Amino acid sequence: MTKRSKEFSLSEVQKGELQQMVRSRTISKRESQRAGIILDYATGLSKSEISRKVQLHRSRVIDWIERFKDKGISGLEELPGRGRPEEYSAAQKQRIVDRVCRKPPKGLGRWSVRTLASDLKMDKDKVHRVLEEHDLHPHRLRTFNFSPDPRFGEKLLEVVGLYMAPPENAVVLCVDEKTGIQALDRTQPLLPLRAGKPQAWSNEYVRHGTRTMLAALEVQTGKVTAWINKTRKTEDFIVFMNKVVQAYRGQRLCVVLDNLNTHNGIPAAQWLEDHPKVSFHYTPTHASWVNLIECFFSVLTKQALQHSVHHSVKDLEKFLKDYITLYNQRCGPFTWTKGPKKLKRIIQLTEKFQKENMYTY
Numbered sequence: 001m002t003k004r005s006k007e008f009s010l011s012e013v014q015k016g017e018l019q020q021m022v023r024s025r026t027i028s029k030r031e032s033q034r035a036g037i038i039l040d041y042a043t044g045l046s047k048s049e050i051s052r053k054v055q056l057h058r059s060r061v062i063d064w065i066e067r068f069k070d071k072g073i074s075g076l077e078e079l080p081g082r083g084r085p086e087e088y089s090a091a092q093k094q095r096i097v098d099r100v101c102r103k104p105p106k107g108l109g110r111w112s113v114r115t116l117a118s119d120l121k122m123d124k125d126k127v128h129r130v131l132e133e134h135d136l137h138p139h140r141l142r143t144f145n146f147s148p149d150p151r152f153g154e155k156l157l158e159v160v161g162l163y164m165a166p167p168e169n170a171v172v173l174c175v176d177e178k179t180g181i182q183a184l185d186r187t188q189p190l191l192p193l194r195a196g197k198p199q200a201w202s203n204e205y206v207r208h209g210t211r212t213m214l215a216a217l218e219v220q221t222g223k224v225t226a227w228i229n230k231t232r233k234t235e236d237f238i239v240f241m242n243k244v245v246q247a248y249r250g251q252r253l254c255v256v257l258d259n260l261n262t263h264n265g266i267p268a269a270q271w272l273e274d275h276p277k278v279s280f281h282y283t284p285t286h287a288s289w290v291n292l293i294e295c296f297f298s299v300l301t302k303q304a305l306q307h308s309v310h311h312s313v314k315d316l317e318k319f320l321k322d323y324i325t326l327y328n329q330r331c332g333p334f335t336w337t338k339g340p341k342k343l344k345r346i347i348q349l350t351e352k353f354q355k356e357n358m359y360t361y
Contacts, residue, residue, distance in 0.1 A: 008069070010042045017073055026097060029135040034064045034076040041065055088126060096120060096130045100138055111138040146353040149285040153347040159281055159290050160343060162254050163219055163336040170252040173244065174217040174293035174334075177232045177260075178300070183208035183316035186309055199307070209313040213300075213320060214240040216255075217293045222331035224296060226324045228317045234262040238271050245275060253278045256292070259285050292334045299327075 010018070021027060021035035033054055040050045047065070051058040067075035088096075099120060104111050113131065116138070117124035131137070149155065166172045188202040214236065215226040225247050227240050245253070257263045259282055272280060283290040304323045310316040338346075 008042065008065075010038070014073065015039070015042070021073075021076075025101070025134065025136075026094065028078070028133045030133075031076060031078070032135075037061055037064050038068050038076070088130060092122075093130050093134075096122070096127055097134055097136065100131065100136055110141075145286050146350055146357075147284045147286045148354065149287070150354070152284040152287070152350050152354075155282060155284045156287070156290060156343065156347065159256055159283055160336060160338075162256065162281060163292070163334075166220065167252070167254065170254050171248055172219045172254045172256065173248075174219060174256045174291050174296075175241075175244070175263075176215065176258060176288075176291055176293045176297075177237075178213045178215065178297045179210075179232055181211050181213060181305065181316065181320070183210065183310040183313045185311050190309065201309070208310065208316075211313055211316055211320070212236075215293060215296065216240075216244045217296050217334065219292060219334050222333050223328050224324055224331070226320070228320050232262065234265055234267050237262045238267055241271060241275075241278075245278065251277070254281060255279065256281050256283065256290075258283050258288060258291060292336070295334060 018035040018039050022032055022039065024032060033056070037050055037054060037056075040053065041047070045053070047058055047061050050056075051061045054061070064076060069075075096116070100111050100116055104115065105119065108115060113124050113128045116131075117127040120127065162172045185206045185208060186201045187204040187206060191197075191200040193199040212229050212232045213226055214229060214232065215224055217224050225244055227243055229236055229240075241255075244255075255278060257280055262268070263280070264282065268280070272278060288294055300323065304319070308319060310319060
């Protein structure tokens, strides 16, 4: 037992109450933060580390730890101050929180501070302060997608296992296609970057056609093998895989793929039989985030495609080839960062969603 654990420890009841405060949406953000400070301190983080983590002065962190030692959970409550008294009661705040977490009236897609204040017949500035206090942001939107794959957990762990502990004498490759890369040209010359003014281009553009990039990312090094083509048919996939095998001549390859029909059809199965040193490992359905090649495609889009102009598809092809050459000169390994606890949570949530919604093939 460490010196810290002798001096400071939490009972199971206290730990449960603090964890509930951290997850709660009905208490203020500051109270939730204080509960997190105590939990972090109990796990062994120093006061300075906690201060940096929550972006709070070290003296304030020490303050809340000492108050908790003296008074327990009640010590984390806001003390009455000398400033302006609270304008809204706890019941009024709860009313704001409950309303903003529900659907807005017909004709509105989301709440704004003004529409919420009008609906509740309250002052908009006060409503805004309550929303900030509870860390509620009705204008923000995040996307998610649960996989209907009945073998979700099995496939997820198989692929992640390749990333975390690749087989000896084997290369792990992530393969996919980026389709519909447009050769876009602007109708007027670009205006260059200047002090105080960003680079600018015309809103009008001309389409010169599209290309598809078939790419294989080597996870251990970040190196990319790519082929620029007009289509992404099954025969294109087979041609590309032949190029990949040629690039890694004689080596054992573990290839991570999605469930596109061009990847797991009869021609792909026949190709695998002819190449015993290659194995295919499929990601769960509707879980493209598992394939690390998507990270490379994101980098490609942000670094190369978003601000580029191409006068023809040939110009686009040359641009993409030059980018891959430059990228491979400075690339680094791709590291999987979601640990066992996170993966377990993802699998549990997915299985729960599948069960509740009866998602099956």
